[in-house]
Amino acid sequence: MKKLAGVALTVVMGVGFLAGCGSKDDNDAAAGSANRTGSDASNKVVTISVRENTWGARKDNFLEAEKRLNEDLKADHVQVKLDWWPGIDDDELVLQAQAGKVADVFINSSVDIGWERDAGLIRDIDWVKDSSVFKNVPASYTDIMNYDGHYYGVIQDMDASPVFISRKALEGIGWTKDRIDGLRSKVDSGEFTFGDLVDLADQAKKKNLVKTGFAVEDTRFEGWNYAFGSYNYDASANKLILSGKAKDVYAFWADAKKRGVIAEGIGDVDTDKAAPMFVKGQIFAEFARTEFYQMMREANGMKDDIEGYNAWFNDNVVWIPVPSAEKGGKPVSYSNPAMIFVGSKVDDAKMPYVQRLIEHVLDPDLQVNHTIASGKLPVTPEAQEDPRFKAMSFYKEHAYLVGFTKTRPALPDYATFMKGFTLGIDAILTKGKSADDAYGIFKKEVKQNVPADRVTIEE
The missing domain is CATH 3.40.190.10 (Periplasmic binding protein-like II)
Known part of the structure; x- marks a missing residue:
């Protein structure tokens, strides 16, 4: 029952060692490039650091979005350049953030919003509310991106649970x-x-x-x-x-x-x-x-x-x-969709460029490129109108599920909560316990391990 024994929980540790950061010179250069602007053949250059994620078409879509954004910005004499940082796990994200190393853009799970915000990794992006990209999406999508009164992520792809x-x-x-x-x-x-x-x-x-x-x-x-x-x-x-x-x-x-x-x-x-x-x-x-x-x-x-x-x-x-x-x-x-997050170091001057880059990543044809490569669903109705998507009968017929798909809450204590629930299942499966016994185990675990102000227990 190794899978049922627990639920992964990210632990934020106050440790100074930067796992997987590379040399000091490399880090200083990367950090500098994250916020550097200058001139290049009379163009203003805006560098946006992006944590690499090559699954499906994610990196390819960012590269194409960079090209499309720069076409948009030609008349403004602005050029955006992506600075690719290595992809790392959650613990390393925290360690690097503690030393001020936060990429401008990275992809993670929707359930990670709460702890990422509390760890200082991400900032609010309330422009999502008014973005034309999301004007036709189901309310469930905006719920996914919204946490504790603000938008903190942009849904990148979607699945459902048939x-x-x-x-x-x-x-x-x-x-x-x-x-x-x-x-x-x-x-x-x-x-x-x-x-x-x-x-x-x-x-x-x-x-x-x-x-x-x-x-x-x-x-x-x-x-x-x-x-x-x-x-x-x-x-x-x-x-x-x-x-x-x-x-x-x-x-x-x-x-x-x-x-x-x-x-x-x-x-x-x-x-x-x-x-x-x-x-x-x-x-x-x-x-x-x-x-x-x-x-x-x-x-x-x-x-x-x-x-x-x-x-x-x-x-x-x-x-x-x-x-x-x-x-x-x-x-x-139910689903656990991927989100595009904006790092806490991005200021209001750089944000419009970051926003427009992300919006291009969600261009309908690029979403379908990712569907073909990954097996995930696109997130906007416009992408579902792509002829390539319509030609894939399973995905086309399956897409209606996303209108009522719910996701795991982003509350940091959810992993601990679900660990208690899973221990109840484990007791039924491996120890022959009754449903009432399992519920008692669940309640005990929650009372002991989830802060009282984060949970309502219905007696």
């Missing part, structure tokens, strides 16, 4: 093609519930059609919490909520474990392991992110055979949103 279900297993328990193809609409209307999904997994297991009922991406159980109406966070008060609804979630875990739908080692089956297992027909339902679609393509050996993979997918897989636990309820989705 449930991928074995079509062959459904056929094995007697479902017709029409019934399988109509499943998603029944989830959307609230006719098909989370409990119905558990029952199907139970049948597939009992008929030996699959080896595993449910598999889930690492410890991302929030989607299951949301299905039961347990959201854990009050954004208006910026507080965590320990709700009695968690008992319903634990009751599901206890029942699913008793029926064999969920195995003790569920937390050990990450998506890298689950993709080939699902392809082989060993998993009934995989709770994962959008990019699992692409991971299965690679597990199939069809990375460059899109047409062949789509045919395989249509024959072997059906996907749905996470169903509500209540009849007539709405489906749910």
Whole structure:
């Protein structure tokens, strides 16, 4: 149960050693270039330091955005130059920030806003509210970027959390093609519930059609919490909520474990392991992110055979949103999207150039370049109108989920809170504890380890 044993928590340490910073001369040069302006052939030069992130098309998009911004600025006799800093982990970001080394722009997770702000890494960017880039996005996107009354990040890409279900297993328990193809609409209307999904997994297991009922991406159980109406966070008060609804979630875990739908080692089956297992027909339902679609393509050996993979997918897989636990309820989705952050050293004079650079990174065609390279969804409706996006049937059909996708709150204590929740699950799976026992463990952990002013405990 190594995955269930805890949740990663960034620790801010007052340490002077700058891990991975390079030489003093290199650091001084980098720091100087971050804010230097000068002249180059009568142009004003504005240097913007960017932490390198090469996943998908992220770096390529910044390089193209630099070119497009400079075309815009020609008439103003201004040239922007990107100064690339190495990509580093969260602990090193903190260590370098303590010595004043903060890049102008970097990418991290949306859940990192709280601790990054408290550690002095990022500054507010309230221009997001009025940016034309985001004028047509769902309210959930602006909620993601907004924290404690200010905007602190720009959503860079997006995913949702569909449930991928074995079509062959459904056929094995007697479902017709029409019934399988109509499943998603029944989830959307609230006719098909989370409990119905558990029952199907139970049948597939009992008929030996699959080896595993449910598999889930690492410890991302929030989607299951949301299905039961347990959201854990009050954004208006910026507080965590320990709700009695968690008992319903634990009751599901206890029942699913008793029926064999969920195995003790569920937390050990990450998506890298689950993709080939699902392809082989060993998993009934995989709770994962959008990019699992692409991971299965690679597990199939069809990375460059899109047409062949789509045919395989249509024959072997059906996907749905996470169903509500209540009849007539709405489906749910959850995500942990990447954000573009602006470093705390960026002043108001440089900010307009940083803003326009970031806005170009989100040009519709560049977003779709990243979708193709990464398997993530673009973040604006304009990008979803790109012909290349429309030609990818799974992504096009899947995009409606983002309208109701929720994300992990950025409150720094959330990781500690979820560790307590996960310990309750661990007790059910490995120690045979009841749902009430698990809830008691959860409540005890929260009371002991989460500051009282950061959480509301509903007795």
